[in-house]
Ligand SMILES: Nc1ncnc2c1ncn2[C@@H]1O[C@H](COP(=O)(O)OP(=O)(O)OP(=O)(O)O)[C@@H](O)[C@H]1O
C-alpha cells in the first residue's frame with residue numbers, strides 16, 4: 001500500500017519561481033527514503049506539500065490515501081497529526097520544558113496527562129534524552145535540541161515521518177546515531193523520508209534516494225555531472 | 231554502526247482511535263480547565279500590564295452602571311409620587327352642598343376609590359382667603375367664584391388602566407364640571423426617565439463597543455507575542471479551536487476582572503453619595519434612601535462584562551489567528 005503519492009505535482013511560488021515541476025513518485029508504507037539535491041532544488045518545498053504547509057500549483061498529492069487537495073480546512077490538523085516532522089530550525093518553544101515541548105502533540109490530540117507521560121518518556125528515551133525532561137530546550141546543545149524535535153515528531157506515533165536536514169548541525173557520529181534512530185522507527189512500520197545534504201552518510205546507508213535537481217525529480221540515481229536532462 | 235541503545239516503542243498507525251470517545255471528552259474538558267486556570271494565572275502574574283485593560287473595562291462599565299443605579303432610584307422616587315396621585319372633581323355651580331356630599335359618599339363607596347373628601351364652595355373660599363392673602367379683594371366679589379370640590383384618592387398602586395376607567399366614570403356624573411388628575415408632572419417625570427433610559431442604552435452600546443475594541447486590541451497584541459507558539463501548535467496538529475481557546479479564556483478573564491472592578495467602583499460611588507443623599511432627604515422630611523446596585527443587577531453587569539470580553543477576544547482571534555500558518 002502506498003503511503004505517499006505525488007501525481008504530476010508542480011509548485012510555483014508567488015514570486016514566479018518554479019520550485020517543483022512534474023513530480024511523480026510513490027512511497028510505500030513502511031519505506032525508508034532519502035531526498036537529496038542541491039540547495040534550492042526544492043527539497044523543503046516537497047516536504048511542505050505533504051503537510052499542507054504549501055499547496056501545489058499543479059497535480060495532486062496523496063498521503064495515506066487522502067487527496068490533500070480535497071481536504072477541508074478543518075481536516076488539516078488531523079492530517080498533521082498523522083505526519084511527524086523534524087525541521088532544520090527545531091521549532092521548539094523556549095517558554096517551556098523539554099517535557100512540555102514533546103508532550104505538546106499529545107496534549108493537542110487529547111491524551112490524558114498519565115498516558116502522555118508514558119509516551120513522552122518513551123520518546124525521550126528513544127532519542128537518549130530521558131534525563132533532560134525538566135530542562136529548558138534553550139539550555140541544550142544544537143544536537144540535543146534536534147533530538148527533542150525528533151522526540152516531538154514521533155511521540156504521537158505518526159504513520160509518516162518527514163525530516164528536513166535533521167543532521168544539519170551535528171557531528172558525524174551523532175548524525176549516524178540520529179539516522180539509526182530513524183531506521184528504528186522504520187523498523188516498527190513508520191514511513192520515513194529524510195531530506196539531507198549529507199551524501200557520504202546517505203551512501204553508506206544505502207537506501208532509496210529521491211534526487212531533486214532544479215525542481216525535477218530523479219528516482220534512485222545520482223545525476224551525472226551537469227545534470228542528466230536538458 | 232552501533233546497536234540501538236534504546237528500545238523504540240513507536241508503532242505506525244496507532245493513533246487517536248485507540249482512545250475512547252469518553253476519554254477524549256474527559257481530556258477535552260480537562261484541557262478547558264487547564265487553559266482556564268493557565269490563562270488566569272498568566273494574567274494575574276503580570277497584573278500591571280493587565281491593569282490598563284482592566285481599568286478601561288471597569289470604567290466603561292461603571293458609567294452606565296452608575297446611571298442605571300441613579301435611574302433605578304429615580305424610578306423608586308417617582309413611584310412614591312404616583313402612589314399619591316389625587317383626582318380633583320370640580321362640581322357645577324348648580325350643585326347644592328347636600329348633593330355634593332351625597333356624591334362624595336357615593337364615590338367613596340366605589341371599589342377603585344380609597345377615600346374622598348368633600349369641600350363645599352364656602353369652605354373652599356375660606357381656605358383660599360386664609361392662604362392667599364387676597365382677603366380684601368375677595369370681599370369685593372358679589373358671589374363666591376369657587377366651585378365645590380371633591381378630592382378623590384385612588385387606592386395605592388392602582389393600575390394606569392383602572393385609573394383611566396375611574397376618571398371616565400367620574401366625568402360622567404352630571405354634577406361634575408371637570409376632572410383634574412394631579413399627575414401630569416409625574417407623567418412628565420416618567421417620560422424624562424424613559425428618555426434617560428434610552429440615553430443610557432445608547433451610552434451602554436457605545437461603551438460596550440469600546441470594551442470590544444480594547445479587549446480585541448489587547449488580544450491582538452497577545453497573539454502577536456505568541457506567533458511562534460501558534461505556528462508550532464498548528465504544525466503538530468492543533469485545530470483552530472485549540473489555538474483559539476487560550477485567547478478566548480483570556481478575553482473572558484479580562485471581562486470578569488474588569489466587571490468585578492466596576493462593581494467595586496459602583497459600591498464606592500454609592501458609599502460616597504449615600505450620606506449626602508440621606509441628609510438631603512431628611513431636610514425634605516422624606517425617608518428616601520439611595521439603593522445600592524442589587525445583587526441581580528451586579529450579576530448582570532458581571533456576566534455582560536465576561537460576555538463582552540469573550541466577544542472582543544473572539545473578534546480579534548477570528549481576524550488574526552486563523553491566518554497564522556506554519
Ligand atoms: N516561500 C517562498 N517564496 C518564494 N520562493 C520560495 C519560497 N520558498 C522557497 N522558495 C524558492 O523555491 C526554491 C526551492 O526552495 P526549497 O527551500 O524547497 O529548496 P531546498 O532544496 O530545501 O534548499 P536547501 O537545501 O537550501 O534547504 C528555491 O529557489 C527558493 O528560492
Ligand SMILES: [Mg+2]
Pocket residue numbers: 043044045164
Ligand atoms: Mg530546505
